Amino acid sequence: MSYFDNIRTFVRVYELGSMSAAARDQRISAAVASSRISQLEDYLSVRLFHRTTRQLNPTEQGNIFYEGACKILEAIDEAEAAVNSITQSPRGLLHVAAPLGVGRRLIAPLIPEFKREYPLIDLRLRLSDRKLDLTAEGLDVAFFLGVPEDSTLRIKKIADCDRVLCAAPAYLAERGTPETPSQLTNGTHDCLNLRYPGAPEFQWPLETPNGIQRFAVKGPFESDDGDVLTNWARDGLGITLKPVFEIAEHLGAGTLRPILEDTPPVSIQMALLYTHRRHQDPKTRLFIEWMTPRVQAELRKSLANASA
Numbered sequence: 001m002s003y004f005d006n007i008r009t010f011v012r013v014y015e016l017g018s019m020s021a022a023a024r025d026q027r028i029s030a031a032v033a034s035s036r037i038s039q040l041e042d043y044l045s046v047r048l049f050h051r052t053t054r055q056l057n058p059t060e061q062g063n064i065f066y067e068g069a070c071k072i073l074e075a076i077d078e079a080e081a082a083v084n085s086i087t088q089s090p091r092g093l094l095h096v097a098a099p100l101g102v103g104r105r106l107i108a109p110l111i112p113e114f115k116r117e118y119p120l121i122d123l124r125l126r127l128s129d130r131k132l133d134l135t136a137e138g139l140d141v142a143f144f145l146g147v148p149e150d151s152t153l154r155i156k157k158i159a160d161c162d163r164v165l166c167a168a169p170a171y172l173a174e175r176g177t178p179e180t181p182s183q184l185t186n187g188t189h190d191c192l193n194l195r196y197p198g199a200p201e202f203q204w205p206l207e208t209p210n211g212i213q214r215f216a217v218k219g220p221f222e223s224d225d226g227d228v229l230t231n232w233a234r235d236g237l238g239i240t241l242k243p244v245f246e247i248a249e250h251l252g253a254g255t256l257r258p259i260l261e262d263t264p265p266v267s268i269q270m271a272l273l274y275t276h277r278r279h280q281d282p283k284t285r286l287f288i289e290w291m292t293p294r295v296q297a298e299l300r301k302s303l304a305n306a307s308a
Contacts, residue, residue, distance in 0.1 A: 003043075004076065007069050009036040010048065014058055014066045015136050025138055077281065090283035091120035097134075098143035101226045101246040102270070103127035106298050107143060107291070114290060121283050129194060129224055134275060140284050141274045145243070148273055156272040156288055159299050161243045163265040165204075166256040170236040178239070181206050181263050184217050190238035191217035192229045204241050205266040212266055230256075241265050245302035252305050270295070 012022035013033065023033040041048050048062035058066065098107045103125060111123055126132075126139070134142055134153065148155065178189060184204065193202045203214040219238050223229055230247055233240040234255050250256040272288050 002039075004073075006036040006040040006043075007072060009033050010040055011066065011069050011073060012138065013037060013049070013056070014062065015138075017056060019056060090118060090286050092281075092283055093122050093124065094141070094283055094287055095124045095126070095137075095139045096141055096143075096287070097126045097128065097132050097137070097139050099145055099226070100127050100129050101243065102143050102145065104227070105245060105302075106295050110291065110294055110298075114287070117290075118283075118286065121287075129226055134273060140281070141272055141287060144271050144273050145268050147269065148271075153273045153275060156274075156292065158270045158272065158292055158295050160267040161245060161270050161299065162267050162303065163241060163243050164247070164251070164258045165206075165239060165241050165260050165265060166233065166247065166251065166258050167239045168234050168236045168255065169257055171233075171238065172257065172259070174236070178259055181208065181213070181215050181260060184239065185215050190219035190221070192219055192232050192238040192240040193217065193222050194226055194229060195222040195224060206260070206263045207266060208263050243268060244306050245299050248302040248306040252307075270299075 009022060009026055009028075012025050013019055016022050016025065019033050019037070020030045023030040026033065037048060044061075044065070046061040046065075047059050048065060050057045050059055096107070104127065108125060108127075111125060115121070115123065126137075132139065132142055143158075145161070175189060178184060183189060184191060191202070191204075195202075202217050204217050205212050205214050221229075221232055221237055223232075226242070226246065229240045230242065230250070232238065233242075234250060239259065244251070247256055251258065272292070274284060274288070
C-alpha cells in the first residue's frame with residue numbers, strides 16, 4: 001500500500017498547496033509527507049513540485065500526474081465501496097464537517113451511538129462556521145445551514161429551522177425593546193453578527209406584512225463563532241439572530257428573550273452536502289440515512305424546550 005499512500009499524499013499536497021497542511025490532513029508528520037513525495041518523484045524520475053522556503057507549486061509533470069492520480073484513487077475508492085456494499089459491512093474513515101452550533105448540539109452527541117452501531121467506521125468531525133470546500137478539504141459529507149453556492153454538490157434536506165431575534169432582559173431594560181424592524185438599522189440598537197472570511201454583508205431577512213425584507217444591521221461586536229455571539233447576547237451586549245435549536249435552553253430559562261415576534265426571521269434550511277462520487281460510498285450513504293431522522297428528532301425536541 002505504500003505506493004498508494006504516496007499518491008494520496010501527493011494529491012492532498014497538490015490540492016492544499018502545502019506540505020504541512022497535507023500532513024495534518026493525512027495525520028502524519030511533515031517529514032513523512034515530504035518523504036512520500038520524494039519517493040514518488042524518484043519512482044517517476046520527475047519533479048512534481050517546485051519547492052522554495054515559502055512556496056510549493058506543481059510542475060507541468062505534477063499537473064499531468066494529478067489528473068491521473070485522482071482517477072486512480074477514485075477507482076480504488078469505488079472498488080472498495082463495491083466490496084463493502086456486497087459484504088454489507090461498511091468500514092473505513094469518514095470525514096464530516098458541521099457549523100459549530102450544529103456540530104456541538106446535534107451531531108457530536110449522536111456520533112458515539114453511530115460508532116457503537118457501526119464499529120468498523122471511524123469518524124473525523126470538523127466544526128467551523130466558515131465556508132468549506134468539500135473537495136479541497138477532503139470531506140465526505142458536510143452539514144450546512146442556508147443555500148450552498150456550489151451547484152455541483154448533492155443536497156439532502158434535513159429540515160427548515162426556525163430562527164429568532166433575541167436579547168438579554170438586561171439589554172432590553174437598558175436600551176428598550178424594538179417595536180419595528182427599522183429600529184435595528186437606525187442606530188438605536190447594537191446587533192451581534194457572525195463574520196468569517198468570505199461572509200456576505202450582514203442583512204437579516206425578516207417576514208413583514210409587505211413580504212420578506214432584508215435589513216442591513218450593524219454593531220460594535222462581531223465573531224466567527226456563533227456561540228460567542230450567544231454568550232455576548234446573554235451578557236447584554238446586543239441583539240442576535242439565532243436558530244432556535246442553538247439557544248433553546250436560554251429561551252426556556254428566560255436568559256434570552258425573543259423580540260419582534262410579529263416580524264420573525266426567515267427560517268433557514270439545514271441540509272447535508274456531498275459530492276456525487278462520495279454518495280457512492282456505502283458508509284457515506286449509511287451515515288446520511290442514519291443521521292437524518294435523528295437530527296430531525298433533536299430539532300423537534302429543541303423547539304419544545306424553547307417554548308417550555
